[in-house]
Every structure is written in structure tokens, then in C-alpha cells.
Amino acid sequence: MQRKSTLALTALLAGCAAMTAGDYRDRAVQTMKADFNERGQAKLDRLDQDETQTLCSRTPADGAPDKEVAARIEKINHDSVRYPADGKLLGDWREGEKIAQSGVGKQFNDNPKAPAGGNCYACHQLSPQELSYGTIGPSLRNFGKIRGGGEAVQKYVYAKIYNPQAFTACSNMPRFGHNGILTEEQIRNVAALLLDPQSPVNR
Amino acid sequence: MTKGLMGALAVLVVAAGYARAQSDAGTLKGIEKYREALADDNPADLWEARGAELWSAKRGPKGAPLAQCDLGKGPGVVKGAYAELPRYFADADRVMDLETRLVHCMVTLQGFSPAEATRRPFGNGSNRSDFEALAAFVAAQSRGAKMSVSLDHPKERTAYLLGEQMFFYRGGPHDFACATCHGESNKRIRLQDLPNLTDTKDAQRAYTTWPAYRVSQGELRSMQWRLNDCFRQQRFPELKFASETSIALTMFLARNANGGVFSAPTIKR
Numbered sequence: 001m002q003r004k005s006t007l008a009l010t011a012l013l014a015g016c017a018a019m020t021a022g023d024y025r026d027r028a029v030q031t032m033k034a035d036f037n038e039r040g041q042a043k044l045d046r047l048d049q050d051e052t053q054t055l056c057s058r059t060p061a062d063g064a065p066d067k068e069v070a071a072r073i074e075k076i077n078h079d080s081v082r083y084p085a086d087g088k089l090l091g092d093w094r095e096g097e098k099i100a101q102s103g104v105g106k107q108f109n110d111n112p113k114a115p116a117g118g119n120c121y122a123c124h125q126l127s128p129q130e131l132s133y134g135t136i137g138p139s140l141r142n143f144g145k146i147r148g149g150g151e152a153v154q155k156y157v158y159a160k161i162y163n164p165q166a167f168t169a170c171s172n173m174p175r176f177g178h179n180g181i182l183t184e185e186q187i188r189n190v191a192a193l194l195l196d197p198q199s200p201v202n203r
Numbered sequence: 204m205t206k207g208l209m210g211a212l213a214v215l216v217v218a219a220g221y222a223r224a225q226s227d228a229g230t231l232k233g234i235e236k237y238r239e240a241l242a243d244d245n246p247a248d249l250w251e252a253r254g255a256e257l258w259s260a261k262r263g264p265k266g267a268p269l270a271q272c273d274l275g276k277g278p279g280v281v282k283g284a285y286a287e288l289p290r291y292f293a294d295a296d297r298v299m300d301l302e303t304r305l306v307h308c309m310v311t312l313q314g315f316s317p318a319e320a321t322r323r324p325f326g327n328g329s330n331r332s333d334f335e336a337l338a339a340f341v342a343a344q345s346r347g348a349k350m351s352v353s354l355d356h357p358k359e360r361t362a363y364l365l366g367e368q369m370f371f372y373r374g375g376p377h378d379f380a381c382a383t384c385h386g387e388s389n390k391r392i393r394l395q396d397l398p399n400l401t402d403t404k405d406a407q408r409a410y411t412t413w414p415a416y417r418v419s420q421g422e423l424r425s426m427q428w429r430l431n432d433c434f435r436q437q438r439f440p441e442l443k444f445a446s447e448t449s450i451a452l453t454m455f456l457a458r459n460a461n462g463g464v465f466s467a468p469t470i471k472r
Contacts (some may be wrong), residue, residue: 010254024368123392136383
């Protein structure tokens with residue numbers, strides 16, 4: 001009897017003391033919210049997550065989101081895509097190349113009034129002339145040459161840049177249109193860099 | 204130094220020229236050569252020397268040196284201390300990294316207020332930071348030591364698990380987490396190799412090479428600075444110096460590097 005109650009108490013204490021992964025997560029979020037200073041355009045609300053960010057903040061123990069969660073993420077992000085009202089999906093690939101090269105924008109030391117870049121080369125190979133490209137994302141060399149440039153492809157590329165998580169839950173790629181990093185005009189220009197037959201990406 | 208750097212720059216220019224005609228492998232080889240050439244002379248020595256002076260200088264309202272500061276291996280023991288940080292300190296009843304502990308000693312031994320002590324975490328030209336000099340000095344006394352960060356104390360374990368959650372926390376306009384760039388092996392951003400900080404070998408290679416003299420900035424930069432600048436690029440607000448978040452993240456990174464041989468201060472592009 002004595003032994004049994006001691007065991008029960010131990011179990012109770014362990015239960016009280018042990019923090020679950022969710023507890024650590026909540027505490028980490030609280031801690032972070034107290035540990036940053038607003039600076040420039042980077043206000044503290046940048047630490048507030050939307051549903052997608054919450055569902056995609058996963059430790060190795062959490063693993064990849066299961067099918068249902070992934071489908072939910074892709075649905076809410078797909079619903080967020082806004083195509084240009086005039087239906088024009090491709091712009092000027094030369095402007096697109098400049099946007100792909102530029103990494104400025106949204107950092108606390110950046111001018112909030114200057115247009116942001118897409119920084120595509122940080123993660124992707126695009127034009128063969130640019131040797132300094134990253135490998136976090138797949139190579140986009142010959143993107144349009146391989147896929148053609150029909151309306152369905154144009155719509156896909158526009159939406160993919162606007163919100164990549166419409167197609168790939170928890171993608172590393174920023175949601176450029178959804179989060180207001182690039183304007184409609186800028187997204188069109190980047191889409192042209194990928195799809196225009198004259199673009200160096202396809203030559 | 205000048206000769207070493209000139210040679211290094213020449214290698215870089217040559218590397219850039221060759222790269223056009225050559226494959227990625229050629230480019231990476233050129234970068235590797237540049238790094239080797241840089242290692243010849245390291246201006247980090249200047250920060251290390253100033254840190255040694257600061258360590259023994261009588262300063263603050265109490266006119267005392269830091270020399271009796273306990274970095275975890277006993278008062279005044281600097282050798283090997285950095286390779287075991289962050290750690291739990293019973294006198295403060297919390298986990299501290301190097302910077303937090305230095306602030307603690309500046310307050311308790313030298314009589315500075317916490318605000319005075321943390322006035323300038325990072326240097327900029329003639330506005331020099333005492334912390335970067337002290338970090339260079341203390342870190343250098345762990346050269347050759349194996350990273351050995353403990354999780355024996357419950358608060359050490361908590362700090363590590365909080366750091367892990369923070370590492371995978373996605374936020375801001377770009378949805379970036381630390382893990383976006385540092386959660387997979389064999390990736391680069393532009394031409395810069397990205398260490399996978401969840402992988403033992405990569406974490407060891409990365410953590411044991413900070414602080415570093417950054418050629419592009421002409422400054423010695425600490426791991427604290429590295430964290431701050433990562434958050435800037437993550438599009439987050441500004442990380443507070445010596446905050447719980449920086450301690451927890453440092454704990455996560457340092458512990459993941461356990462077993463690696465400490466070799467900083469180094470020199471980096």
C-alpha cells in the first residue's frame with residue numbers, strides 16, 4: 001500500500017515536472033516575444049505566426065506534416081492567390097532578372113520605401129551567365145524551354161511565385177505575393193524571366 | 204597581413220576568371236584557396252590582445268579587474284572555459300553563455316550597471332566593443348579543446364529544448380526560420396556554403412570557427428553577432444543582446460557541436 005502510493009506520487013510529480021514538446025514550443029514563443037526590439041520596419045508583430053507558419057514550424061521529432069495537414073496548408077494558401085485583374089501574367093524578363101539578382105527588402109536596415117528584390121539567385125540557378133547561385137531550391141535553368149509557355153504554365157508560374165505553399169506545403173520559398181514582398185508587376189517580370197523564350201534562362 | 208590578403212585577393216580574382224570557363228567544382232576550389240590564403244595572418248590577434256588587457260584592467264566603480272570572473276571552471280580559469288559554454292551557474296541559478304556571464308561579472312565584480320555593461324555589444328570602426336575583444340580573448344584560450352557542453356542540469360536541458368524550438372520557428376514576411384538555411388546538408392546561398400546546424404559534423408565545423416575576423420567588415424565578430432545578423436536576414440526584429448533567446452539558441456548550437464575541436468578565432472570572408 002505504502003509502496004503503491006509512493007509510486008503514484010512519483011508519477012504525479014513527473015507528470016507535473018515534465019514539459020511536453022508543446023509546452024517548450026509555447027515557452028519558446030513567449031521567450032522570443034520578450035527578446036526582440038522593434039527596429040526600422042521590423043516590428044514585433046513579425047514574431048506572430050499565421051496558421052501556415054505555425055503548422056510549418058516543425059522539429060525533426062515532429063517530422064513532415066501528414067497528408068491532411070499538408071492538404072489544409074495547400075488549400076488555405078491556394079485560396080489566397082490573386083491573379084492580375086487584367087489577366088496579363090508575363091512582363092519584361094530584363095526587369096525580372098534585376099529582381100532575381102536583388103536581395104534587398106524587409107530587413108530592419110532596408111529602406112521600407114524602396115522596392116524589394118526577389119533574391120531568386122540566392123537559392124536557384126537561372127541564367128547561365130550568373131555563376132553565383134544557391135542550391136536551396138531546384139535549378140530553374142531552361143524552365144520555359146522544358147515546360148513551354150502556354151496559359152496554364154503561365155498561371156502556374158504566377159501562382160507559384162505569389163504563393164509557393166499553394167502547391168508545396170511548408171516550402172522554404174517565401175510567399176512573395178501573399179506576404180507583399182513583390183508587387184503584381186514584379187511577379188509578372190519574374191514570371192517572364194522564367195518563361196519568355198528570349199530570356200537567358202531559356203537560351 | 205597585407206601580403207597574405209593581396210595574395211588571397213589575387214586568388215579570388217583568378218578564381219572568378221576561371222569560374223566562367225570551369226564547372227562549379229572549379230569555383231569552389233578557388234574559394235577554398237582564397238580561404239587558405241587568408242588563414243596566414245589573422246587580424247583577430249589585435250582583438251585577442253585587447254581582450255587580454257580588458258580582462259586584467261581595473262575598471263568600473265569598484266576599480267576591479269575581471270580576472271576573478273568565474274566562467275564555469277572556477278574563478279579566473281579561462282583555459283577551456285569557452286568550449287563548455289553555455290552552462291548552468293549556481294550563483295545566478297540560470298544558464299549563461301559567455302556574454303551573459305561577462306555582463307554578470309562586470310556587474311558583480313566591477314560594479315557596472317547592466318545598462319552600462321551592455322552599452323556596445325558590437326563594434327563599428329573606431330567605436331570598439333569590449334565584448335568582441337573579450338570574446339576573442341576567452342575563445343582563444345579554448346583553442347584545441349573539445350567542445351563539451353553539458354545537459355546534465357535540468358535548466359541546461361530546458362535551454363537546449365527551447366533553443367531547438369526557436370531554431371525551427373518560422374516567421375516574418377519571408378516565413379524564414381534558422382532551419383530554412385541551416386536545416387539541410389550540402390546547400391549553399393549564392394556561393395556560400397551553408398552548414399546544417401542539426402548535423403554533428405557541420406555544427407562542429409561552424410561553431411568551432413566563431414568568433415572570426417570578417418574581412419568584408421574589418422571587424423572581429425562573435426557568435427552573438429552571427430545570431431543577430433542571421434535574424435536581420437531572416438527579416439525578424441532585432442535580437443536583444445544577452446537575452447534568453449540568444450542563450451537558448453547558443454545552447455542548441457554549441458551542444459550540437461560537442462566533440463568538435465575548438466579552433467577560433469578564425470578569419471572569414
